[in-house]
Amino acid sequence: MKTTLHTTPPSQLETECLVVPVLDVAAENNNGDKSDKHKPQIQSDDKAVLEAAADLIAAGEVTGKMLEIALLHKPSGLKAKRLMLIGGGKAKNFSSYELRKLAGAAVRNLKAKDLKSFAFVAPSSWMGQADPASQSTLAFQRGGMGDAVKSIVEGAFVGNFDPDYYKSDRKEQKIDEMVIVAPAAANQKALQSAMEQGGIIGEAQNFTRDLVNEPSNRMTPTILAERAKKMCDETGLKCEIYGGDKIKELKMGAFWSVSQGSDEEPRLIVMRHEPAGAPEKPVLGLVGKGITFDSGGISIKPADGMEKMKYDMAGGAAMIGAMRAIAQLKPNLRVIGIVCASENMPSGKAQKPGDVQIAMSGKSIEIINTDAEGRLVLADGLHYARQLGCTHLIDAATLTGACVVALGMVNAGIFANDEDFYERFSKSLQKSGEKMWRLPVDEEYRDMIKSNIADIVNSGGRWGGAVTAAMFLKEFVGDTPWLHLDIAGVAWMEENKPWIAKGPSGIAVRSLVEFVRDLAAAPLSKN
Numbered sequence: 001m002k003t004t005l006h007t008t009p010p011s012q013l014e015t016e017c018l019v020v021p022v023l024d025v026a027a028e029n030n031n032g033d034k035s036d037k038h039k040p041q042i043q044s045d046d047k048a049v050l051e052a053a054a055d056l057i058a059a060g061e062v063t064g065k066m067l068e069i070a071l072l073h074k075p076s077g078l079k080a081k082r083l084m085l086i087g088g089g090k091a092k093n094f095s096s097y098e099l100r101k102l103a104g105a106a107v108r109n110l111k112a113k114d115l116k117s118f119a120f121v122a123p124s125s126w127m128g129q130a131d132p133a134s135q136s137t138l139a140f141q142r143g144g145m146g147d148a149v150k151s152i153v154e155g156a157f158v159g160n161f162d163p164d165y166y167k168s169d170r171k172e173q174k175i176d177e178m179v180i181v182a183p184a185a186a187n188q189k190a191l192q193s194a195m196e197q198g199g200i201i202g203e204a205q206n207f208t209r210d211l212v213n214e215p216s217n218r219m220t221p222t223i224l225a226e227r228a229k230k231m232c233d234e235t236g237l238k239c240e241i242y243g244g245d246k247i248k249e250l251k252m253g254a255f256w257s258v259s260q261g262s263d264e265e266p267r268l269i270v271m272r273h274e275p276a277g278a279p280e281k282p283v284l285g286l287v288g289k290g291i292t293f294d295s296g297g298i299s300i301k302p303a304d305g306m307e308k309m310k311y312d313m314a315g316g317a318a319m320i321g322a323m324r325a326i327a328q329l330k331p332n333l334r335v336i337g338i339v340c341a342s343e344n345m346p347s348g349k350a351q352k353p354g355d356v357q358i359a360m361s362g363k364s365i366e367i368i369n370t371d372a373e374g375r376l377v378l379a380d381g382l383h384y385a386r387q388l389g390c391t392h393l394i395d396a397a398t399l400t401g402a403c404v405v406a407l408g409m410v411n412a413g414i415f416a417n418d419e420d421f422y423e424r425f426s427k428s429l430q431k432s433g434e435k436m437w438r439l440p441v442d443e444e445y446r447d448m449i450k451s452n453i454a455d456i457v458n459s460g461g462r463w464g465g466a467v468t469a470a471m472f473l474k475e476f477v478g479d480t481p482w483l484h485l486d487i488a489g490v491a492w493m494e495e496n497k498p499w500i501a502k503g504p505s506g507i508a509v510r511s512l513v514e515f516v517r518d519l520a521a522a523p524l525s526k527n
């Protein structure tokens with residue numbers, strides 16, 4: 001999708017459809033009347049737009065309610081062929097989180113009508129400095145015009161993606177061109193750069209969704225590695241791919257134990273962003289779980305829903321997508337992306353419950369359940385990242401069903417062993433509009449992964465399953481500041497939403513990219 005920035009007054013813009021957000025500004029209440037009065041406020045200063053919308057508002061057909069859509073053909077006084085008013089909900093809660101959804105919903109609504117281009121008006125109330133007072137009550141960022149433009153572009157890219165690749169009657173319904181209309185008074189250079197950044201980040205998220213969407217017969221560890229390599233070659237990242245022999249040679253006994261049952265060879269993918277002038281430290285390691293199919297192994301999963309386990313490489317795909325955006329945005333920071341790609345299959349060669357494996361770090365692991373494979377591949381991935389010199393670690397994995405039980409499909413789980421590192425990351429979450437909720441890694445949980453015959457077991461049993469999985473990973477990060485993102489519940493959208501298609505979500509890409517840019521701009525207090 002091509003994106004361009006315009007300062008033409010919205011009414012003068014020739015376009016297939018002019019999209020304007022409408023907010024619900026709570027009506028003044030003078031007489032103590034508690035009735036719920038709506039006062040829709042069109043987010044444009046253009047008088048002709050306000051006039052064109054006046055009848056819809058007078059008729060009560062436009063209230064500003066979140067994602068309410070009204071479409072007017074041949075709006076009088078406008079050069080646009082159509083005017084779409086799209087509700088953004090209560091003005092005081094309106095942040096970049098909502099704005100992305102509006103842009104995504106506009107794209108999805110218009111492309112379903114076979115439109116190929118449109119214009120989106122950046123909300124006029126965001127002009128000028130972000131209001132810190134109103135910001136403090138918001139979970140997500142509401143910056144100035146630059147923030148608006150970036151969020152609109154990100155949301156539009158996300159909305160423009162559909163995963164129905166293998167339908168023989170797939171309709172190529174896509175928006176090819178979007179114009180973003182911003183006030184002439186805003187700093188155009190800053191907006192232009194915000195628009196480009198939004199495009200890079202939105203494309204990276206869709207790149208990840210594309211990888212996650214592929215079924216496991218078309219996305220083996222080998223193919224995933226080839227796709228990563230191709231991306232690295234195109235963007236100028238260094239890339240190394242290792243196979244089973246090297247994994248054994250590195251003594252990655254935990255990683256290899258998962259792969260040994262499969263006819264597909266595993267791949268260890270290493271992608272490096274090492275800008276010439278970047279400081280020696282920190283070095284951020286992004287480690288992703290890349291299980292291209294999780295059958296459970298000998299502890300085999302029930303047939304019902306097993307087809308979904310093609311998305312068990314979503315954490316790895318998020319790291320590949322994030323590295324793509326990092327390569328293009330060029331933050332001055334060293335970042336190493338590592339993906340442990342494997343199938344988890346039952347066979348005569350597969351590992352069995354009761355087996356003991358020695359991880360690369362030397363720790364011995366008693367395998368209780370071969371379906372707890374993600375933590376095994378990550379154990380060696382995290383240790384290897386430290387060996388390569390990473391001073392800070394983030395892993396992303398569709399790790400536990402227990403995390404889905406705890407947080408449902410709204411928030412990812414986030415675990416941290418370092419407060420400063422966590423605090424910095426949560427700032428990036430506010431910018432990215434991705435939802436993650438912190439869960440504990442207290443020492444008291446350590447008892448739950450004790451083994452009779454080895455250092456640890458790979459399954460802590462029924463209770464607190466997301467936490468014991470994180471405790472397992474913690475064994476392999478030592479004192480390195482580390483964040484673990486359990487994205488099992490949010491990597492796949494179970495339903496179509498107005499702003500995003502059912503299927504892979506591309507979660508974590510935006511937060512990781514924001515975080516890397518933030519770290520490059522302002523170093524951590526301690527390295």
Ligand code: BES
Nearest residue numbers: 312369371372398399400401402459488
């Ligand atoms: N890939 C699964 C976790 C998962 C579940 C991802 C649902 C996405 C949706 C993981 O490898 C797994 O099987 N975990 C087990 C661990 C258990 C055996 C300790 C689980 O959560 O049941």
Ligand code: MN
Nearest residue numbers: 294371372373
């Ligand atoms: Mn599993």
Ligand code: ZN
Nearest residue numbers: 291294312374
């Ligand atoms: Zn798994």
